Each structure stands twice: as C-alpha cells, then as structure tokens.
Amino acid sequence: MFHDNYDIVVIGGGHAGCEAALASSRMGCRTLLLNLNLGNTALMPCNPSIGGPAKGHLVREISALGGEQARAADASTLMIRWLNTSKGVAVRALRAQCDIKAYAAYYTRLLQTQENLDVHQDEAVELLLSGSRVSGVRTRHGSTYEAHAVVLCSGVYAGGVAHVGSVAFPSGPMGQAPANAFFESLPSLGIRTDRMRTDTTPRLNFDTIDLSETRRQISEDAPLAFDIWGEKRVHSTDDFACYFSHTTPETHAIVAANIHRSPLVTGEIETLGPRYCPSIEDKFLKFPDRDSHPIVFEPFARTNGSTKEVYVQNFSTGLPYDVQVALVRSLPGCKNAKIVKPGYAIEYVYLSPDQLSPTLENKTIKGFFCAGQVNGTSGYEEAAAQGLLAGINAALEVKEKEQVVLRRSDGYLGVLVDDLTTKNTNEPYRMLTSRCEHRLLLRHDNADRRLSPIGRRVGLIGDGRWETLTRRWERADEEIQRLRTTRLAPSQEVNRALEKEGAEPLSEHTTLAAMLRRKNVTYRLLKSLSPPDCPLDEDEVFHTETELRYAGYIEKEERTASRMKDMDNVLIPEGFDYDGIKGMLTESRQKLSRFRPRSLGQALRISGVTPADVQLLAVAIKARH
Numbered sequence: 001m002f003h004d005n006y007d008i009v010v011i012g013g014g015h016a017g018c019e020a021a022l023a024s025s026r027m028g029c030r031t032l033l034l035n036l037n038l039g040n041t042a043l044m045p046c047n048p049s050i051g052g053p054a055k056g057h058l059v060r061e062i063s064a065l066g067g068e069q070a071r072a073a074d075a076s077t078l079m080i081r082w083l084n085t086s087k088g089v090a091v092r093a094l095r096a097q098c099d100i101k102a103y104a105a106y107y108t109r110l111l112q113t114q115e116n117l118d119v120h121q122d123e124a125v126e127l128l129l130s131g132s133r134v135s136g137v138r139t140r141h142g143s144t145y146e147a148h149a150v151v152l153c154s155g156v157y158a159g160g161v162a163h164v165g166s167v168a169f170p171s172g173p174m175g176q177a178p179a180n181a182f183f184e185s186l187p188s189l190g191i192r193t194d195r196m197r198t199d200t201t202p203r204l205n206f207d208t209i210d211l212s213e214t215r216r217q218i219s220e221d222a223p224l225a226f227d228i229w230g231e232k233r234v235h236s237t238d239d240f241a242c243y244f245s246h247t248t249p250e251t252h253a254i255v256a257a258n259i260h261r262s263p264l265v266t267g268e269i270e271t272l273g274p275r276y277c278p279s280i281e282d283k284f285l286k287f288p289d290r291d292s293h294p295i296v297f298e299p300f301a302r303t304n305g306s307t308k309e310v311y312v313q314n315f316s317t318g319l320p321y322d323v324q325v326a327l328v329r330s331l332p333g334c335k336n337a338k339i340v341k342p343g344y345a346i347e348y349v350y351l352s353p354d355q356l357s358p359t360l361e362n363k364t365i366k367g368f369f370c371a372g373q374v375n376g377t378s379g380y381e382e383a384a385a386q387g388l389l390a391g392i393n394a395a396l397e398v399k400e401k402e403q404v405v406l407r408r409s410d411g412y413l414g415v416l417v418d419d420l421t422t423k424n425t426n427e428p429y430r431m432l433t434s435r436c437e438h439r440l441l442l443r444h445d446n447a448d449r450r451l452s453p454i455g456r457r458v459g460l461i462g463d464g465r466w467e468t469l470t471r472r473w474e475r476a477d478e479e480i481q482r483l484r485t486t487r488l489a490p491s492q493e494v495n496r497a498l499e500k501e502g503a504e505p506l507s508e509h510t511t512l513a514a515m516l517r518r519k520n521v522t523y524r525l526l527k528s529l530s531p532p533d534c535p536l537d538e539d540e541v542f543h544t545e546t547e548l549r550y551a552g553y554i555e556k557e558e559r560t561a562s563r564m565k566d567m568d569n570v571l572i573p574e575g576f577d578y579d580g581i582k583g584m585l586t587e588s589r590q591k592l593s594r595f596r597p598r599s600l601g602q603a604l605r606i607s608g609v610t611p612a613d614v615q616l617l618a619v620a621i622k623a624r625h
C-alpha cells in the first residue's frame with residue numbers, strides 16, 4: 001500500500017480546507033490537501049456571494065491575517081456594494097456577487113502552484129492515532145499519510161441526506177457524493193457528533209425570467225475591494241446586475257396548500273436548520289401574517305458568461321419538486337421560468353464544537369484540528385476564517401511554537417471561535433454583528449491594525465506588504481495627532497466655510513479634532529481649511545474620521561475589553577480538578593468539567609456558570625499556585 005509522510009494533512013478542499021492548506025504550507029510545513037473530488041475545490045453550494053454584515057468583517061480579517069478569501073472574491077467580483085451604511089460605522093460591510101467558477105479557479109490555481117503543498121484526490125476514511133495524538137490519515141485507496149497534525153475541513157459531506165419533499169437520498173451538497181467512513185470511526189475515538197440541517201433554493205435559467213417585472217440593482221460606482229492590499233476597481237454594470245422581486249399571495253397560498261408535504265412537517269426532518277436563513281416553508285410557519293417576502297435573483301456569472309444559472313436569494317425550500325415549480329411560477333417575472341436545479345434540504349453530521357480549544361484543536365486528541373461547517377457553522381466566510389486559524393495553529397503545533405488564540409475584542413473570528421467553544425451550537429451558527437459586544441472596536445477599517453501583526457508574526461505577511469501597512473498607519477496616526485493639536489481661530493473665512501456646510505460657526509479657538517465631532521463637519525472640509533502635509537487615501541480618511549468622531553465611545557469600549565482581557569489572561573491549568581472546589585454549584589462544576597475552558601474569561605462566558613463560581617475558581621487557581 002502507498003505510504004508517505006507530511007507535516008500536516010488537510011481533509012477537504014472547500015473554503016476552510018483551501019485556507020488551512022495555504023496557510024500551513026506558506027508557514028513552511030509540508031502539507032497534503034486531500035479532497036474527495038478536486039472538481040469541487042472552493043465550491044459555493046449556495047449563494048454566489050461573499051461578505052455582507054459580519055461576514056464581510058470576517059473576509060477583511062482573513063485578509064489582515066494573510067489569508068486568501070478577500071483576494072479570491074476580488075478576483076471574481078461581478079458587483080460589489082457597501083451595506084449598512086446608514087446603520088453606523090461599526091457595522092458597514094462589503095458584499096460582492098461573484099462568478100462562482102472564477103472564485104473556484106482562483107483557489108485551484110493557488111493550491112496547485114503553492115510550494116510545500118501537494119493536492120490529491122482521495123477520500124480520508126480514518127484518523128490514525130498514536131496514543132492520544134494524531135499520527136496520520138488512511139484513505140479510501142488504502143494509502144496512509146503520516147502527519148504531525150490533521151486539519152478536518154470536510155463540510156457537510158458526512159452523513160449527508162438530501163430531502164426534496166418525501167424524496168430523500170444520501171448526498172453531499174449540489175449532487176456531490178457523501179463521505180461517511182471518516183465520521184463513522186470518530187465516536188470510537190470518544191468524539192461526539194450530532195446532526196443539523198441547511199436548505200438551498202431552486203436555481204433558474206436566467207433567460208427564462210422576465211426582468212421587466214423586477215427591480216435592477218447594479219454595482220456601486222466607487223472603486224472597491226475586499227483585500228487590504230488589493231487594487232480597488234469599479235465593476236462594469238453593463239453585463240451584470242441582481243434583480244429584486246418578492247413573493248406574492250399566490251406563493252403563500254401554494255405553501256399553505258402543500259405545507260403538509262414538507263419534510264419539516266411530515267417529521268422526516270427533525271434536525272434544526274439555520275435560524276437566520278429560514279426556508280420559505282419555515283417563514284410561512286413562523287410568520288403566518290406576512291403576505292410578502294423579498295427575494296433576489298442573483299446570477300452566477302455575467303450575462304454571456306460561463307453559465308445562465310441564477311440563485312433565488314431568500315427562497316430556499318425542501319418542498320416537493322412539483323410544488324417548487326408552482327412556487328417559482330408564482331413570482332413576478334417567473335411565469336415561464338425554468339428550474340435548472342431543484343432546491344433541497346440537506347441533513348448532515350457535525351462535530352460538537354465544545355470539544356475544541358480556542359486554537360481549534362481537539363481538547364483530547366493532540367494535533368487534530370477542525371474548521372468550517374464541520375464545526376456546526378454555516379457560511380463560506382465563517383469556514384474560511386476558521387480554516388485559516390486552524391492552518392496557522394496546526395503549523396505552529398508542528399513547529400512547537402505557541403498557538404494563536406484570538407480574543408473577542410481581537411476580531412469577529414475571536415467571537416466566532418469563543419461562541420463555538422464556550423456555548424456549543426445545535427443549529428447552524430452564522431456570524432452576526434449582534435453577536436459582538438465590541439462592535440466599535442471591530443471595524444472593517446481597522447482589521448489590519450488588529451490582526452496583521454499576528455499575520456506578520458506567523459510568517460503570512462511578507463516585508464513588502466508589511467511596509468505598505470506600516471506606512472499607512474504612520475500617515476493616519478500623524479494626521480490624527482495633527483488634528484488633535486491644531487487649533488483654528490474663529491475667522492470670517494472659517495465660519496463662512498462652516499456655515500456653507502450647515503455647521504455651527506466657531507466662537508473660540510477649537511482643535512480640528514473637536515470640530516470633526518460637530519454636526520456636518522467632515523474631514524474634507526477640515527482639509528480645505530487646514531491642508532495636511534501628506535494627503536490621505538479614502539480608507540485612511542475613513543479611519544481618521546471614525547477614530548476622532550467616536551473617540552469617547554471607543555475609549556469606553558477599550559476599557560471594557562481590557563477588563564475581559566485580564567480575565568482571559570488568567571489561564572486554567574490543563575486537567576484542573578473542579579470537584580475539589582468547595583461551594584460551587586453542581587451545574588457550574590458539570591459545565592466547567594465538560595467545556596474545560598482555557599481561561600477565567602472563557603469560564604465566565606459558559607452559559608450556566610455563575611460569576612460567583614468563577615470567583616471561587618479564581619481563588620482555587622491562586623491557591624494551587
């Protein structure tokens with residue numbers, strides 16, 4: 001039988017696996033990426049888009065850490081827009097519609113040309129152990145690959161069962177084959193698994209939709225890019241747009257008449273699906289009073305590009321195929337629309353993420369890392385971000401260096417991993433801005449300041465990019481300092497300019513920073529009154545304005561975050577015996593023994609563990625030292 005040696009084996013070539021393999025190989029570890037089917041590399045089995053609120057923040061953080069998803073999105077963008085601009089600086093985020101083939105091709109090319117990385121089509125069927133540590137992987141072809149670390153990024157392929165009405169069949173996403181063997185062996189290794197569900201929409205043929213009955217939405221005309229170092233581009237609106245429509249009373253009548261045929265109602269599906277992305281039948285059951293829901297037709301490529309397939313956003317369903325046809329035809333513009341692929345619900349197996357430490361390594365099997373949908377998350381961005389972190393930490397494990405743990409105040413990725421490891425999840429976990437308590441600290445515009453020093457330290461950000469960043473930071477910092485120290489006198493010229501913009505005139509000497517906090521005063525106006533030595537680019541202007549306008553709030557959040565950081569810095573010794581702590585509630589003791597938190601901060605965030613018991617724990621840790 002074939003045998004080979006690697007530092008790291010990554011299982012899966014989806015969004016998580018691509019990032020994990022690229023990170024570990026770039027950090028100098030000999031890496032093998034195994035994928036069931038190399039044709040599905042970086043497949044988007046759902047909507048052809050990257051980003052959006054919270055997800056866009058994750059993409060920017062991936063870029064800041066030295067990952068690739070932002071560049072894959074930029075390389076395949078068909079249309080890009082800012083979202084949430086009226087809801088505040090913290091939550092505004094980019095969202096791009098992508099050409100799904102170009103997105104996959106970008107990753108495929110990188111994987112195939114990356115030094116230290118081999119890519120191979122085969123199915124991992126068994127995790128090999130030596131005592132309580134990983135020693136490699138066995139594959140369907142009978143090959144064994146020895147490795148110091150294994151990163152599992154196998155998505156929704158394990159135990160996959162697709163449902164279209166009463167028709168149920170074993171399947172991975174989008175008609176891919178399922179892969180069960182690897183997971184079947186996990187319970188015997190003491191690893192807990194569970195099942196959950198997700199759904200997707202029917203895909204239509206673009207040419208069969210009457211667009212005159214829809215509302216067209218095009219790209220923003222400003223140059224935009226996800227990648228921190230990327231070239232910002234304006235995207236052509238001639239041959240790509242999305243089209244808004246809505247469900248009608250007829251749609252709702254069809255759901256009502258057929259809801260008894262939904263596998264959710266017949267009891268064939270018992271697993272929980274994505275709360276924030278409900279199927280049309282879920283919406284019908286949960287919001288019976290609504291008679292219309294918005295939907296969006298999102299093409300997978302340009303008008304004359306590689307495919308005519310169109311995704312129907314907000315229209316996922318597991319209803320029978322004949323009902324899907326009727327539902328689609330009830331939508332404005334779809335009287336003659338043809339379904340290319342039916343929608344379906346898919347149930348699958350995932351690993352309970354409370355078994356992971358915040359490095360994404362399994363707490364009991366050393367060297368076994370897990371990332372992506374296999375941890376119970378949903379979304380390309382959530383998967384890619386975890387893959388990057390797991391790849392970095394697997395490489396650090398191989399090099400016997402301290403692993404990266406991100407705190408909640410470091411980034412959305414820190415929040416995501418902390419939520420998974422301290423709260424577990426029994427329904428697909430999606431990143432939301434509301435999950436973050438430090439939103440004002442975790443902005444799109446400062447992802448590089450928060451995370452690039454980590455990317456640099458682990459070796460994913462080279463000299464050139466690092467210099468570009470530090471020059472940008474210096475420029476913006478100097479300008480912030482200048483605005484804080486430069487005072488303007490209340491001259492006629494200044495007050496005329498202020499009044500022209502609808503701002504209050506000055507009555508005394510005032511710093512530019514204080515002026516910026518006034519209504520209708522912008523950096524552009526201040527720049528005209530007091531030009532800087534070195535002009536800032538658009539991103540630097542946004543950063544400067546935000547830091548100064550919200551300085552008071554930012555400082556307040558920093559103080560709160562710093563208190564939690566102190567708690568996160570008190571580490572709980574490995575194998576700590578909670579039974580020895582007198583006076584602790586049984587629930588706290590059980591939860592702490594099960595989750596085995598890494599720090600006091602993590603212990604505090606486990607639901608059911610009281611602050612009083614965390615105090616007892618703090619005393620016990622101190623006493624044992």
Ligand SMILES: Cc1cc2nc3c(=O)[nH]c(=O)nc-3n(C[C@H](O)[C@H](O)[C@H](O)COP(=O)(O)OP(=O)(O)OC[C@H]3O[C@@H](n4cnc5c(N)ncnc54)[C@H](O)[C@@H]3O)c2cc1C
Nearest residue numbers: 012013014015016036046123124154155173372373379383
């Ligand atoms: C039907 C459906 C609807 C969805 N809807 C949404 C949505 O509305 N919004 C959203 O954000 N996200 C949605 N998602 C989720 C999103 O597609 C996933 O979260 C994301 O693709 C997960 O990325 P991943 O890398 O973890 O796994 P995947 O992209 O699933 O990749 C897994 C990879 O592992 C490989 N693999 C599996 N087992 C093995 C093995 N044993 N050996 C070797 N290779 C293996 C597979 O070939 C594949 O390459 C949906 C997914 C599905 C399936």
